[in-house]
Amino acid sequence: MRRVREHVSAGRIELKFRHQASRLIRINGRITGVAGEILEPSTVERGQKSGRAVVGDSEVSAGAVLVTSGGIGGNFELVRKNWPRDRLGPPPKNMVASVPHHVDGRMVAIAQQAGAVVINGDRMWHYTEGVKNWAPIWPNHGIHILPGPSSLWFDARGNRLPVPCLPGFDTLSTLKTILASRYDYSWFVLTQSIRPTAP
Numbered sequence: 479m480r481r482v483r484e485h486v487s488a489g490r491i492e493l494k495f496r497h498q499a500s501r502l503i504r505i506n507g508r509i510t511g512v513a514g515e516i517l518e519p520s521t522v523e524r525g526q527k528s529g530r531a532v533v534g535d536s537e538v539s540a541g542a543v544l545v546t547s548g549g550i551g552g553n554f555e556l557v558r559k560n561w562p563r564d565r566l567g568p569p570p571k572n573m574v575a576s577v578p579h580h581v582d583g584r585m586v587a588i589a590q591q592a593g594a595v596v597i598n599g600d601r602m603w604h605y606t607e608g609v610k611n612w613a614p615i616w617p618n619h620g621i622h623i624l625p626g627p628s629s630l631w632f633d634a635r636g637n638r639l640p641v642p643c644l645p646g647f648d649t650l651s652t653l654k655t656i657l658a659s660r661y662d663y664s665w666f667v668l669t670q671s672i673r674p675t676a677p
């Protein structure tokens with residue numbers, strides 16, 4: 479971020495907060511810019527969704543356009559649609575979100591409509607040591623326990639999870655094992671001294 483700020487100060491980068499890209503402009507087969515909306519300033523309380531009311535339009539043209547809009551983790555509909563059912567079985571009924579709702583993946587479809595080819599849509603990563611944040615920063619905020627190797631982990635029926643389902647180790651194998659138990663929760667037993675958390 480420090481380097482970005484230096485470029486901003488030098489006039490090489492312009493940051494456009496509350497600008498939502500909604501369309502890639504295509505002229506003669508070439509992407510020449512981005513169009514979208516300017517959203518109302520956000521003053522929402524912690525744990526609330528920021529507003530999406532539109533207060534203006536925006537359009538930027540450029541010699542090259544890179545889409546770097548991040549993932550889909552804030553959009554459970556898209557997560558469920560892309561879920562790797564063949565590898566993991568059906569998705570859990572209950573999930574918490576480790577990213578805010580604006581990580582909505584809508585640019586993926588927008589880029590596709592403009593001609594982009596999307597690959598590996600089902601390659602997703604989920605932390606299984608997630609618990610609901612009691613003081614959420616965004617709705618349904620999940621917080622990840624940094625477990626250390628000494629926590630004990632059991633499925634819903636009290637069976638100890640097998641290797642490689644160790645805390646902080648192979649999270650996708652752990653997810654598969656928990657889902658195979660047909661319950662979408664597990665028991666994670668740890669002490670005060672091994673319970674630090676990350677956002």
Ligand SMILES: Cc1cc2nc3c(=O)[nH]c(=O)nc-3n(C[C@H](O)[C@H](O)[C@H](O)COP(=O)(O)OP(=O)(O)OC[C@H]3O[C@@H](n4cnc5c(N)ncnc54)[C@H](O)[C@@H]3O)c2cc1C
Pocket residue numbers: 497498499500546547548549576577580581584585622677
């Ligand atoms: C809980 C958690 C812990 C993590 N821990 C680590 C870690 O310890 N180490 C590590 O290396 N990685 C970690 N990661 C992963 C890492 O944070 C991501 O891989 C990385 O941030 C992805 O960067 P990105 O630039 O692709 O997307 P993002 O950082 O998500 O950036 C995308 C940006 O695009 C904006 N955007 C999206 N759509 C639009 C639109 N339509 N119009 C305008 N703007 C838009 C978003 O607002 C956002 O600012 C963690 C992730 C999570 C969720």
